[in-house]
Amino acid sequence: MPLENRVKEFRAAKNLNQQELGSLVGASRQTISLIERGDYNPSITLALKIAKVFEKSVEQVFYLTEEE
Amino acid sequence: MKKKTGLKFAFTMIVCGVLGGISSLFVRSNIKDLSTIFNSLSDTIIKNSTILMLIGVIPLIIGSILIKKAKNIIKANADLDEHQFEKTNKMLCMALSIPSVMMPWSFICFGFSATYSFRVLSVHILVDLLLFIIEMVWITIIQYKTVEETKKIFPEKKGNVLDNKFQKEWYSSCDEAERQIIGEACYKSYKTMSVIYPILFVIMIIICTVHYLSPFIFLMVGMLWLVQMLSYLIPSYKLEHGKKSRR
Missing domain, CATH: 1.10.132 (Topoisomerase I; Chain A, domain 4)
Structure with missing residues (x-):
């Protein structure tokens, strides 16, 4: 089951750019870009940090989808 | 499943053996031509x-x-x-x-x-x-x-x-995604070289039959192969069984 996320959506809602979000969670801008594109699945630690910045639960930011 | 894999492996070995035999026959029958080709190729490259x-x-x-x-x-x-x-x-x-x-x-x-x-x-x-x-x-x-x-x-x-200390500092400033990319790329490199070295040895052994190759060439390529294997195996063992846990 592929992992999807709403990082881009929540980041826009918080008015943060990729660099700023990266700095807040200790990741590079490239990593945030990879996560948003679905090309990289973050570790639990990073997922928790991202969710904390958005003031959401991890499940609200990252979720599994059924394969077609 | 295991039987199928075993048959596939045996078939690959037979095909490789047949190809090796044909190559050796070809090399032995064209020994003078090949020697001339290797000599002229070496001269052209060097000049x-x-x-x-x-x-x-x-x-x-x-x-x-x-x-x-x-x-x-x-x-x-x-x-x-x-x-x-x-x-x-x-x-x-x-x-x-x-x-x-x-x-x-x-x-x-x-x-x-x-x-x-x-x-x-x-x-x-x-x-x-x-x-x-x-x-x-x-x-x-x-x-x-x-x-x-x-x-x-x-x-x-x-x-x-x-x-x-550039490489060490650069790596320490990489985050988890970048480290994963480095790890995957290094593993692909390891896998590629693990295929290249045996092929290179076979080619060198075939060349040896028609053209003089210094034993040092075998030693150098062999040492590189050994260094590659050990530089992979030792850190792997330490990371898996070492005292320091990976965090």
């Missing part, structure tokens, strides 16, 4: 080492252009948008790849030149030495400038190319 070194200048020019373009984009835009960021990052990645490839190329070409100068003393070696030095300096400049530009779009990155 044209200067041209080969000059060819190496072309990618260095491309690398310099890429850095210049990336630098202009960074300079013109204080805050890069996503498209500009991806474009600049790709340019810098390509620019950084060029010196990594061109360094072994320059060493190979200068090695050819050194072989030639051993046979015939001439100004040839001096021209090649000059070209080699120029290429090495150029490569270092490209690496330095690429890293400096990369630091502008990745402010968290640390390290100076001219410092001995």
